[in-house]
Structure formats: structure tokens, C-alpha cells
Amino acid sequence: MCWQAPRLAPSRARAPGANADMSTTKSHDVTTHAAAPDTRPLVGVRVIDFTQVLAGPYCTRLLADMGAEVIKVEPPAGDPSRVLPPQLGPGHSGYFAWLNAGKKSIVADLRNEADVAQLRDLIAQADVVVENMRPGSLAAKGLGFEDLHKLNPRLVMCSISAFGNSGAMAGQAGQGIIAEGMAGVIDMNGEAGGQPLPLGVSLADVSSGIHAYGAIVTALYKKLSQDSAGEYIDISLFDSCLPYHDIALMQVCVGSGKVNPTRNGNEHPQVVPYGVYEAPDAAFVLAAGTEVLWGRLSRLLDDALGASTEDLSTNAQRIKAHGIVRQRVEAWSRGLGSARRTIEALKAAGIPAGPVEPVRNVPSSELARSRRSFVSMEDPVMGRISIPATPFRFSDTNTEPRKRAPGLGEHTAEIAATLAQTKA
Structure with missing residues (x-):
């Protein structure tokens, strides 16, 4: 036969069969x-x-x-x-x-x-x-x-x-x-x-x-x-x-070139709030882009901060006023004192949220292990x-x-x- 197997690198001592299991x-x-x-x-x-x-x-x-x-x-x-x-x-x-x-x-x-x-x-x-x-x-x-x-x-x-x-x-x-x-x-x-x-x-x-x-x-x-x-x-x-372009590409496909989607930092350019936000001690991720989820989040924010002077009831309005939405979310989080408490409050209200986990922590995380x-x-x-x-x-x-x-x-x-x- 013409194929040649190269010499393998020396291996550590191990029990028979351990290399394959x-x-x-x-x-x-x-x-x-x-x-x-x-x-x-x-x-x-x-x-x-x-x-x-x-x-x-x-x-x-x-x-x-x-x-x-x-x-x-x-x-x-x-x-x-x-x-x-x-x-x-x-x-x-x-x-x-x-x-x-x-x-x-x-x-x-x-x-x-x-x-x-x-x-x-x-x-x-x-x-x-x-x-x-x-x-x-x-x-x-x-x-x-x-x-x-x-x-x-x-x-x-x-x-x-x-x-x-x-x-x-x-x-x-x-x-x-x-x-x-x-x-x-x-x-x-x-x-x-x-x-x-x-x-x-x-x-x-x-x-x-x-x-x-x-x-x-x-x-x-x-x-x-x-x-x-x-x-x-x-x-x-x-x-x-x-x-993976999701909404952005379809805006171009159905918009006859009139729409020009572009990057928007740590926020989703077409859905608000949906992105990375800052708590006093760490960042967290929040996804409340639907009207139902926004209603839940809005009640949390209004209870803690008072009603907003801006009408934020629709996604289109929140996109235009995304800076105000961010200010309110992060001000509310500051009042809670930490990313952990913020995430707990969001989850308790039925709003998807989670930590921004460093890669080094992922393999040993409770979720990965479970x-x-x-x-x-x-x-x-x-x-x-x-x-x-x-x-x-x-x-x-x-x-x-x-x-x-x-x-x-x-x-x-x-x-x-x-x-x-x-x-x-």
C-alpha cells in the first residue's frame, strides 16, 4: 500500500484503552x-x-x-x-x-x-x-x-x-x-x-x-x-x-434601497430595548422588544422612576428614543445596586435577561454543567x-x-x- 502512517508523538503513560475512551x-x-x-x-x-x-x-x-x-x-x-x-x-x-x-x-x-x-x-x-x-x-x-x-x-x-x-x-x-x-x-x-x-x-x-x-x-x-x-x-x-442579518436584510430587500441599516453599538438597531446595558457593577443583557415584554418592563421603570415624559409605547417610538430608554433602564438598575439584583427583578417580572459571562467562566457555569x-x-x-x-x-x-x-x-x-x- 502507498499510504504511510507517520510516527505518532510519544504519549503519557495511561491505562490500556484510555486513549480511545x-x-x-x-x-x-x-x-x-x-x-x-x-x-x-x-x-x-x-x-x-x-x-x-x-x-x-x-x-x-x-x-x-x-x-x-x-x-x-x-x-x-x-x-x-x-x-x-x-x-x-x-x-x-x-x-x-x-x-x-x-x-x-x-x-x-x-x-x-x-x-x-x-x-x-x-x-x-x-x-x-x-x-x-x-x-x-x-x-x-x-x-x-x-x-x-x-x-x-x-x-x-x-x-x-x-x-x-x-x-x-x-x-x-x-x-x-x-x-x-x-x-x-x-x-x-x-x-x-x-x-x-x-x-x-x-x-x-x-x-x-x-x-x-x-x-x-x-x-x-x-x-x-x-x-x-x-x-x-x-x-x-x-x-x-x-x-444572521435578521430584520436588517429584509429592510433592504423590501425597501427598494431606501433603508440603510447600520451598526448601533450595544443595542439592536431595529428592536428596543434589546441589547447590553450597564448595572453599577457589571453589564447585563435584556430582551424586551415585544409590546407585551415592554409593558412589563415599563411598569417596573414607572414604579421606580415615575412615568416617562416620552411616549414609548411602540417599538418605532422606542427606536427613535432609544437613548431615553437606555437612561431609564440603567437608572433603574443603579437603584437596585447590582447586575444580579437587576436580572433577578427582570426575571421575576417575566422579562428575559441574563449576565454577560466572561468566556473563561462558561465551561464551569451552572447552565453548562446542568x-x-x-x-x-x-x-x-x-x-x-x-x-x-x-x-x-x-x-x-x-x-x-x-x-x-x-x-x-x-x-x-x-x-x-x-x-x-x-x-x-
Whole structure:
């Protein structure tokens, strides 16, 4: 066989099998998976994963969590995210561990014709191919959908790219921040009248990974329910950003260009009050944009401060007088003395509110622990680490990842041997 498994980094001493087991964390207690039949919905689905860094790996992480066998194809140097922070050893990144839990890893050199030929043999037995390489890279090696569809007519293939494989920028390379800029998302972030600011989160990449996951599962269902051929799915980071505009984009679409939505600092530009407000000791978030919720909040404010001289009864009026609304909310909060008391009073009145939690506090928060939002796993170099769990829960199916992220090329020999047996 042509694939070569690189030597893995030395691992810490551990009990036999500890490298492969995943555990769940609840209030920092570890509960191992009980031995039981795997009833996850995608068991039996084989995915060949040509993805790297974030958008594609998040999609295939979700597929793996749902039970699919995900075989990650890495170049000899590995997925670039293996060297992203936080790092606790060569090729052992917490970032990579999060996005690639539950997958297998093989190493293949796409410049090597023999490796490409073996990949074609592997894809002939697969259900799904996912890739987020530079547009056209796989097609240039004979691994594009047109060639693979002839090889495996039932194959579902999904490509994730910045601008898609059709349209004015088809085939051009890009990254999440570029797509967010071109989709108008960055223009909506920042202080009113100030400079647009990049987001503090990877919206384009993660959302495109989620959209790709949903599209792939839909295509698999169609293939099963209609006994149809596989098909090609084109996901762009640009398109994936657009739904997040919410009201702003529809104002443009139905306003014949007369409306120009723009950034509005820590308040929603089209719904008031809906944003981040200041208590004496900390910030808090408040969402009272509907008339029912505003009625409840208005009574709290009026009881404490007296009635406003401005008519704030409609959202349109509150948008125009958003500064007055903010002054009243924050004056009322000052009277309560703290963000905690403010949030308690709002919740008691049936008004959605919450703290602005620092990222460092999130994994250990009561909400995250009670939701089992993080799972704990053993890495051969990093030791026991926590990663975000699958965001959705099933009533009768455990969708937590069963295995840690693989070492580079860890499963090359296994997959090559299996492939050789099927060809024998």
C-alpha cells in the first residue's frame, strides 16, 4: 500500500484503552459510556473527509457525533489546525481536539498518483465526501464530483468554500472574515457612527459547517427515501452569513434601497430595548422588544422612576428614543445596586435577561454543567481535556463523541488493510 502512517508523538503513560475512551462531565464528575448497542442515526454511513481548520471539520464532527464513520484525509504535514492554540505538545491542539473528536485519520499525498488511486478505491465504498479545500483542488486530481459520481453514482459530495462554486466569485479562495465582510455582517458590528468591527466569533465558518451538515443529512434521506442517485452540495460561507442579518436584510430587500441599516453599538438597531446595558457593577443583557415584554418592563421603570415624559409605547417610538430608554433602564438598575439584583427583578417580572459571562467562566457555569454542554476526554499528550458537546440532544440517543481526536495518520494502516481485504 502507498499510504504511510507517520510516527505518532510519544504519549503519557495511561491505562490500556484510555486513549480511545470519551467521558461525559457533569459538575466535574466523570461518567464513562456504558456498553450498549450504538443507536445513533448515522451508524453505517462512511464519510471521507477532505476538510481542514474549521468550517468543514465542524460539519464532519457533527456527522461523527451522529454515528458516521468519518475518515479524515490529511496531507503528510497534517491539518493546519494541529498547530493552532491552545497547544500542549507537537501536533496536539485543543482546537483540533474539539473539531475532530470521533474521527479516524489517514495520511495521503495528493501529489502521489498511487495515493490518489487508493483514495478513489476508498471513495467507491463511501456514502459521503466533504471538502473545504481551495476550489478546484480535488477536481484537478480527478477527485471532483463529476469524476466521483461516475465512480460511485450514489455518492453525496459537499464542497464548502468562501464564495461557492457558481457566481461571480466562483473558485476564488477566501476565509471566514472575508465572507463576513462581503456579506455585510462586519458592517453591522461596532459603535453607531464608528468603524465597523470584526466579530469576536467565527460566525461564517461554524454556520457554514452547520448548513453543510443539514444539507448532507437531507441528501442522504432523499437518497434513501426516493432510492435516488447521490448529488453535489455547494455551500458558501457568504450565503451562510446572510440569514444572521435578521430584520436588517429584509429592510433592504423590501425597501427598494431606501433603508440603510447600520451598526448601533450595544443595542439592536431595529428592536428596543434589546441589547447590553450597564448595572453599577457589571453589564447585563435584556430582551424586551415585544409590546407585551415592554409593558412589563415599563411598569417596573414607572414604579421606580415615575412615568416617562416620552411616549414609548411602540417599538418605532422606542427606536427613535432609544437613548431615553437606555437612561431609564440603567437608572433603574443603579437603584437596585447590582447586575444580579437587576436580572433577578427582570426575571421575576417575566422579562428575559441574563449576565454577560466572561468566556473563561462558561465551561464551569451552572447552565453548562446542568446541560452537559462539555465532554471530557483523554488525549495521549494533553491529558484530560474538555471540549464542547454536540449542541443538540435526542431523547433516546446518546450523541456525545465516543473517541478522542486521532493522531496524524493513526488509522492509515487500519484503513489500508480494510481496503485491501475488500479488493482481494
